[in-house]
Amino acid sequence: MKLYTYFRSSAAYRVRIALNMKGVGYDSVPVHLLRNGGEQLAPEYLAINPSALVPSLQDKGTTLTQSIAILEYLEEVHPQVALLPRDALGRARVRSLALMVACDIHPLTNLRVLRHLVQEVGLSEEAKTDWYVHWLREGMAALEAHLAHSRDTGRFCHGDMPTMADCCLVPQVFNARRFNVDMAPYPTIARIDAVCAALPPFADAHPSRQPDAE
Amino acid sequence: MKLYTYFRSSAAYRVRIALNMKGVGYDSVPVHLLRNGGEQLAPEYLAINPSALVPSLQDKGTTLTQSIAILEYLEEVHPQVALLPRDALGRARVRSLALMVACDIHPLTNLRVLRHLVQEVGLSEEAKTDWYVHWLREGMAALEAHLAHSRDTGRFCHGDMPTMADCCLVPQVFNARRFNVDMAPYPTIARIDAVCAALPPFADAHPSRQPDAE
Numbered sequence: 145m146k147l148y149t150y151f152r153s154s155a156a157y158r159v160r161i162a163l164n165m166k167g168v169g170y171d172s173v174p175v176h177l178l179r180n181g182g183e184q185l186a187p188e189y190l191a192i193n194p195s196a197l198v199p200s201l202q203d204k205g206t207t208l209t210q211s212i213a214i215l216e217y218l219e220e221v222h223p224q225v226a227l228l229p230r231d232a233l234g235r236a237r238v239r240s241l242a243l244m245v246a247c248d249i250h251p252l253t254n255l256r257v258l259r260h261l262v263q264e265v266g267l268s269e270e271a272k273t274d275w276y277v278h279w280l281r282e283g284m285a286a287l288e289a290h291l292a293h294s295r296d297t298g299r300f301c302h303g304d305m306p307t308m309a310d311c312c313l314v315p316q317v318f319n320a321r322r323f324n325v326d327m328a329p330y331p332t333i334a335r336i337d338a339v340c341a342a343l344p345p346f347a348d349a350h351p352s353r354q355p356d357a358e
Numbered sequence: 359m360k361l362y363t364y365f366r367s368s369a370a371y372r373v374r375i376a377l378n379m380k381g382v383g384y385d386s387v388p389v390h391l392l393r394n395g396g397e398q399l400a401p402e403y404l405a406i407n408p409s410a411l412v413p414s415l416q417d418k419g420t421t422l423t424q425s426i427a428i429l430e431y432l433e434e435v436h437p438q439v440a441l442l443p444r445d446a447l448g449r450a451r452v453r454s455l456a457l458m459v460a461c462d463i464h465p466l467t468n469l470r471v472l473r474h475l476v477q478e479v480g481l482s483e484e485a486k487t488d489w490y491v492h493w494l495r496e497g498m499a500a501l502e503a504h505l506a507h508s509r510d511t512g513r514f515c516h517g518d519m520p521t522m523a524d525c526c527l528v529p530q531v532f533n534a535r536r537f538n539v540d541m542a543p544y545p546t547i548a549r550i551d552a553v554c555a556a557l558p559p560f561a562d563a564h565p566s567r568q569p570d571a572e
Binding site: 194195196197204206208209210212213214216217220221232233235236237239240242243244246247248250251252257260264265267271275278285286289290293 | 408409410411418420422423424426427428430431434435446447449450451453454456457458460461462464465466471474478479481485489492499500503504507
């Protein structure tokens with residue numbers, strides 16, 4: 145498998161964790177989102193993924209896009225180690241937690257949006273940061289409420305084994321820390337993040353451990 | 359099943375289509391996103407879904423949130439009519455197309471974000487519309503490229519049967535039309551939307567056909 149990735153992309157980070165969890169080897173192809181006017185916008189990359197986003201995963205001659213679709217694909221073709229529980233309600237809960245990150249937080253706070261806010265909407269750097277922190281806090285508070293109020297939450301987001309939800313939570317917490325967002329209001333998220341950080345599949349997927357890290 | 363819905367919510371619209379496709383009966387509980395300061399923010403609804411978003415689906419005493427997780431759940435517990443193909447690569451493609459709407463377009467253009475842009479960021483109505491149209495066009499262009507360049511695209515997004523991707527595409531096109539976005543640059547999307555519109559499960563899920571329609 146070949147993974148088009150950027151060390152700091154939290155969507156690529158999710159997929160790196162899952163590949164590591166499942167013990168699936170892959171080749172990293174770095175796509176630098178800032179250099180050369182954004183390598184994701186180069187014609188060669190747009191031919192691979194017209195959405196101009198990372199990650200893309202190539203397997204069996206086919207290109208897969210969208211990190212959550214890639215996680216589901218890996219779960220289907222490499223069922224061990226499982227990243228979804230067996231019961232339908234549990235699977236729905238894990239997917240829902242993952243999507244709270246992937247739909248409600250990350251799309252509002254990713255690089256292309258922050259850049260658009262400054263360059264096209266005309267926000268100051270301070271107003272851009274306010275925007276970032278607002279949606280991060282909003283999303284983290286909702287995720288914390290879902291996690292803290294459910295008896296299905298265990299050492300990890302769902303029970304005592306990591307799932308897709310943890311693959312999404314950890315990169316989002318990494319981003320929050322980069323923007324100096326105080327994690328104190330989200331004790332369940334912070335606790336789960338700390339448990340994950342100690343596991344090699346998570347540690348090895350960390351941005352600082354990638355070949356393209358700066 | 360009980361669906362907390364708002365007639366114009368495109369995330370709820372996706373789930374309504376899937377429920378109709380599968381012939382699963384449900385009770386609609388309207389949550390008016392504008393009235394009474396937003397009924398999704400009322401303590402009674404936050405106790406159901408702390409994310410303050412629709413849809414929520416209640417089944418077997420459990421509340422499910424996040425439309426894409428709900429579509430996956432319905433697919434697992436009501437496998438007929440199938441909304442995903444059988445092969446892993448095909449399933450990944452359908453999920454990816456669905457997520458191009460659910461992650462790359464809708465989160466940037468939904469009600470809470472448009473409201474925040476005006477009320478907190480201080481954008482004019484005109485600048486708000488520019489924002490909306492920008493992300494809609496960006497996302498539609500990417501989706502069109504993915505659809506137009508793949509031989510897997512058929513009468514519908516994937517082959518000749520509707521899938522989760524169509525459940526997401528149709529509500530997004532409805533939104534685009536509401537904002538008078540010209541669909542001419544997206545002929546494949548427009549063609550698929552027209553094919554879907556003729557099918558009763560899609561027609562019956564239309565906002566204008568809901569009990570809370572205005």
